[in-house]
Amino acid sequence: MRLLITRPLPKAIVDAASARFETVVRPETVPLGETELRSALRDFDLVLPTLRDAFNAQVFADVPQPRTKLLANFGVGYNHIDVAAARAAGVAVSNTPGAVTEATADIGLTLILMAARRASEGERLLRSGKWDGWHPTQLLGMHPGGKTVGIIGMGRIGKAVARRCALGLGMSVIFYNRSPVPDPGVPARQVSFEEALGADVVVVTLAATPETKRLIDAKALARMKPSAIFVNIARGDIVHEEALVDALQTGMIAGAGLDVYEFEPKITPALLTMDNVTLLPHLGTAALEVRTSMGLMAVDNLIAFAEGRPLPNAV
16 A cells, blocks of 8 residues: 655654555655645555645545545644545544643643743843843742643643643642543643633643634633733644734733644744743654654554554544
């Protein structure tokens, strides 16, 4: 079976795939273009795509009888794939949950601490050569200990963030989740969406779906405290970025830490000029062992499909 891997991946993943399939690794690091998306469905039995490889409904409409029978997504998020359109075309979809959990939660904790303690602002000051030494009122931020974190979405990653906040920082945990969560893993209280937004630190860990698109809008941000910090480690389009900029500029909230962006890789220009925003370039799973585990999980899905077994991680 012919397999297309749409971006360069760690060697261990390519070796594992090549041992089982006729594997083509696309050398470009940018997402598949419009022609490439359609060619992938026509020319390969299997495709291992990733973030922003936009297999949308129009692509499937243009290739109504694809040769491809599985999109084994590299990543837990699959909002770049129209799963309903894929199924209608006879294409299965899988993802890589679990492998990403702890590393993504680590970035959540990083952003909480950096935004609360104004770390990126302080580093910029130091690098600029304008730091004139310590003084008692310089760069005063928030001490997270004893504060409340509100987690929006209590799945694997939400629970991992909760553990870090509760056990590592001594924070109280409240969370919003669409369905009941009987065991959040640490002492925590499930609350309404509105109440979760009232926490001292709000962290978004939701999956990106049509229902969650721009869930964090001007109305939601208005429910946050003026002293609060907002963190997003989920997907960028869950947040209305223009509304977030306005909330930060007007003092509606104190600060933000972002690892994902609504129009990624484009960043709303105003965010780049703000001292009260910490920006990371989608580092959630950026550790070699984590990316390798993700890829090997995707290969496991490919092999299971080729052998006629149920997909370990079907979407």
